[in-house]
Amino acid sequence: MADKIGVGIIGVAPGRSWAAISHIPALRALPDYDIVALSTTRMESAQAAAEEFGVASAYDNHDDLVNDPAVDLVVVTVKVPHHLELVTAAIEAGKHVYCEWPLGNGLEEAERMAELARKKGVTAAVGMQARSAPIFRYLKDLVDEGYVGEVLSVTLIGSGMNWGPAVDQPNAYTFDKANGATMLSIPVGHTLDAVCYCLGEISEVGALLANRRTDAVLVPDNTPLKLTAEDQVIVNATFASGAVGAIHYRGGVSRGTNMLLEINGTEGDIVISGIAGHAQMFPMTISGGRGEDQAVAPLEVPDKYRWTPKLEDFAQNVAQAYALLASDIREGTSECPTFDDAVIRHKLLDAIEKSAAAGERRTV
Template identity: 50%
Template sequence: MNTSPSPLADLARSGKPIGVGIIGLGAQGSWAERSHLPALRAVPGYELRALSTSSQQSAELSGRKHGVPRAFGTAAELAACDEVDLVVVAVKVPHHRELVETALSAGKSVLCEWPLGNGLAEAEEMARLARGHAVPTAVGLQARSHPALAHLRDLVADGYVGEVLSTTVVGSGGAWGPTVGPADHYVLDAANGATLLTIPFSHALDGLASVLGEPEELRIGLASRRTAAVDTESGRAVPMTAPDQVVASGRLPGGAVVTFHYRGGMSRGTNFRWEINGTEGDLVVTAPVGHPQLSPLTLEGGRGASTGLAPLPVPESYVRVPGLDPRTDAPAYAVAHAYRQFLDDLREGTSAVPDFAHGAARHRGIATALTGA
């Protein structure tokens, strides 16, 4: 996060609530409704004051449903509202750049969902704009804020596995499989920038990097084993140009080997398993689907003379948002902890929550790994 002095940091230190406006908080089961809305309501220090959707009519409907006092039909109106200090951009990826630019131009701090941009060029431009406006920003790479990953990070740092020798991640994307819902055709089109590579794989990569360090010499390969999915409502085939297989390998800063395999759809076997293997022990993270940023995470470990794995409950000291349950509130859980950490960053000048510069660097690293440059 950009930790330079700012009015938002002054506001956070004052103890007064940060006024939030969400672009994309609809009334029909949007991602913002499932994640940002409960997260903000569970974290003291924020006040949801405004929303905007694609029209004034739909905004007013959403405002009534969610009890949000100010409802706008355009993002520009929301960004211009004096009651809004932080703009949250929670819409489809192709609209991120335009809406972020609107908020930054109004002098507002911005939290933008991941992927930051539709491709590297957009992400770098957004990071450049944020630097020019000198406001705090955040990007929605919230897996690293999950209490389970925070505990995992400390276990590794404290030597639970000894020297790390290798780490392996296997995940299923859920989408990009044999079927697609009527509202999800968007993710099948690679041109929209919301793919197996840019969403679950990238979230897992960022979470892994937060625990073990940034992979070096990373190489990513893509394959399209499915070229269509069947719409669950119409039964018709929908073209899929987004690859449904992602494989990657590299090395960690200390020389340990890192490998990933992500596949579309769901498996009857493993849908998320992350192993960390070391000279003294092993750690394993599992989840019901390969999205560590929105799934309940289970942590197990074994070391020394132990020949098996045992549960490793997350200590209460890591739980910063006790009002949410890690399983029943899974989509909001890591998001809420990211909001909590963002407050700490603003108040203390730290930078634990990824900002736009971090987001652009993540895009850049993936682009480089794809080309092998």
């Protein structure tokens, strides 16, 4: 491999796509990478994106991109229903892969991709970048070092922002549960992954999923739209450690709490809060108190947990993940979340869905 890892990105729309506002600035900020190719479904849009971002090669199909000899790493940033096809093509071409989360449209697809990546021996990373965020790296160390003592309980409240009364066209597909990009899979999945990274896995769940809103509108024209993805997620969780958890996510936004993670232990408490329930995207603050403290007070995240340049919010945690991935590709490590990590998280979400459907607790 050359000094820089050649990156080909599938799914770039100038100015508005997730790739444009997070992946491209993240990759540009790191000396390990060179964006050498991109593809969309139309040559006109591909060439426009290549011109805007200064990328040498533009393709109107993914096959040409994954077979470009300059591409070492294929980044998949399209809608969830297309992940299986595109990731499979990249792995079959012998390329390393970074795929956005959710990895698959359900557990079965995720397992198929993880098995193929192991068989072909490629580095396969998934975009669960919340666990790379400085605040969660710091939280993990605080817990591991005994700041709160034994963790007794966990409370998590979040607003999905989406899955409310209105949605714009780029996000409209998330309102259809069949597409696999739901409030459960995206903000709940991302945030629970970070929580489990810090506190250990959840072993048992009792869940309730509900559609309190079934009708929404597509803005700006207020076209009627059905909401089939649940806008209420409630989970009663037991962690492998014995700690218990109460989780509630709701669609849209609240005039009150939009992100709260509270960890209560035998020796102390930690509180993380933010403006939205997407731990992977938005900035958060952390407070703590222990021993004789009568209340929590702000904690400063040490600089050692930030190993990338300061970037805009959406790109920051993505850059943190890409920094880990560069080392994984070169050294064979697994610091960036892998497809196997994604399968573990898909299993948790699958257990939540099955618990809600059956009306009984499920082992993960």
